Amino acid sequence: MIKGKIKGNVWERSTKKHLISRGFFVVKQGASLFPDLIAINRDGKVFFIECKSAKNYITSKEKQMLRDMARQYSISPFVCYPKYGVYSLSPDNFVFQNLDNVIIDMELL
Numbered sequence: 001m002i003k004g005k006i007k008g009n010v011w012e013r014s015t016k017k018h019l020i021s022r023g024f025f026v027v028k029q030g031a032s033l034f035p036d037l038i039a040i041n042r043d044g045k046v047f048f049i050e051c052k053s054a055k056n057y058i059t060s061k062e063k064q065m066l067r068d069m070a071r072q073y074s075i076s077p078f079v080c081y082p083k084y085g086v087y088s089l090s091p092d093n094f095v096f097q098n099l100d101n102v103i104i105d106m107e108l109l
Contacts, residue, residue, distance in 0.1 A: 004064055011086040012036050012051045018094050019049075035077070036067060048077045049096070055081045 016026045016037055024039045034100055037049040052058050058079050070077035077099055084093045 007050065007053050007086055009080060011053045011080075013088065014089060015051050015080050015094060018089075018091070034062070035069070038078075046073075046075045048075050050077075050079050052079055052081045053086050053106065055095070057081070063099055070099075 012028060016021070016028050019026045019037070019039050023042050026037055026039045028037055029035065034050070035048040036051040037047075039047045039049055041047075050058060050062060064101060066077040066079075078096045079099070080088055080094060080096050082088065082093050083095050084090065
C-alpha cells in the first residue's frame with residue numbers, strides 16, 4: 001500500500017508540474033482529498049483532475065463522484081494517467097481524458 005501511495009504522489013506532483021509548465025494555475029489537494037488537482041487555465045476555466053498511475057485505476061464510484069462534483073460546480077472533470085509510466089516526465093506521457101472517454105490536449109483548453 002505504501003509503495004502505491006508513493007507512486008500516486010509522484011504522478012500527482014508530475015502532473016501538477018506539467019500543467020504549470022503549460023500556463024495553468026494548479027492546486028494540489030492534500031491528504032488524499034478528492035479530486036487530486038484543481039487547475040485553472042489562462043482564460044479562467046477550471047478543471048477537476050483526478051490523477052491515476054494507470055489508465056484503468058479509476059473506479060466507477062470515483063467517476064460518479066467526479067461527475068457529481070463537476071456538475072455541482074459547472075467544472076470540467078478529467079482523469080490524468082501516464083502513457084509510459086509514472087516516472088517518465090516526457091510531455092507526451094500525460095494523457096488527459098474526460099469522463100466521456102475523450103482524450104484532450106490540455107494546451108488547447
